[in-house]
Amino acid sequence: MKIMQLFILVLAFLIxxxxxxxxxxxxxxxxxxxxxxxxxxSADNGTGPSLGGRIGYQNLxxxxxxxxxxxxxxxxxxxxxxxxxxxEFGAFVGxxxxxxxxxxxGYIFSATGESKYDGGLGKETLKFEDGTGTKFGVGFTGLPFxxxxxxxxxxxxxxxxxxxxxxxxxxxxxxxxxxxSLPFVI
Numbered sequence: 001m002k003i004m005q006l007f008i009l010v011l012a013f014l015i016x017x018x019x020x021x022x023x024x025x026x027x028x029x030x031x032x033x034x035x036x037x038x039x040x041x042s043a044d045n046g047t048g049p050s051l052g053g054r055i056g057y058q059n060l061x062x063x064x065x066x067x068x069x070x071x072x073x074x075x076x077x078x079x080x081x082x083x084x085x086x087x088e089f090g091a092f093v094g095x096x097x098x099x100x101x102x103x104x105x106g107y108i109f110s111a112t113g114e115s116k117y118d119g120g121l122g123k124e125t126l127k128f129e130d131g132t133g134t135k136f137g138v139g140f141t142g143l144p145f146x147x148x149x150x151x152x153x154x155x156x157x158x159x160x161x162x163x164x165x166x167x168x169x170x171x172x173x174x175x176x177x178x179x180x181s182l183p184f185v186i
Contacts, residue, residue, distance in 0.1 A: 030179020
């Protein structure tokens with residue numbers, strides 16, 4: 001009889017945690033407030049929509065995975081002739097508490113940006129490349145199927161190209177995003 005009880009206990013231990021585990025799929029839609037700060041000129045501010053998603057693994061509230069975010073930033077400075085389009089790839093870890101909120105942090109391992117820019121010689125292509133950074137977020141999970149997220153991202157682009165000229169000076173960026181997401185665990 002004790003062997004049967006031990007078998008049931010081990011089986012319950014192996015099965016119960018797995019009922020909480022699954023693949024996390026989470027589309028994200030937000031609005032970003034961004035600051036681009038080149039070392040050789042004044043900082044530029046802008047706002048615009050962001051769209052992306054996360055894919056990963058979730059078990060007992062712990063989350064781990066990859067994320068992608070694409071933003072279209074309307075920069076206030078009139079030197080930018082078109083919106084600045086950025087994209088970021090990153091990895092994240094997080095924890096969803098049983099009641100009302102979650103926290104997460106991530107590392108941006110690839111970030112780029114592109115726009116048309118008037119550097120004094122007419123309209124030229126401006127490309128930010130080799131970007132890295134970090135992100136921190138808090139989400140309110142009290143609504144069914146929808147999370148309301150507040151996320152802060154900070155990093156730097158390692159180089160930029162204006163026209164045909166490549167510059168390896170760092171360009172800092174920071175962004176605050178308010179967004180919604182639809183997390184699915186399957």
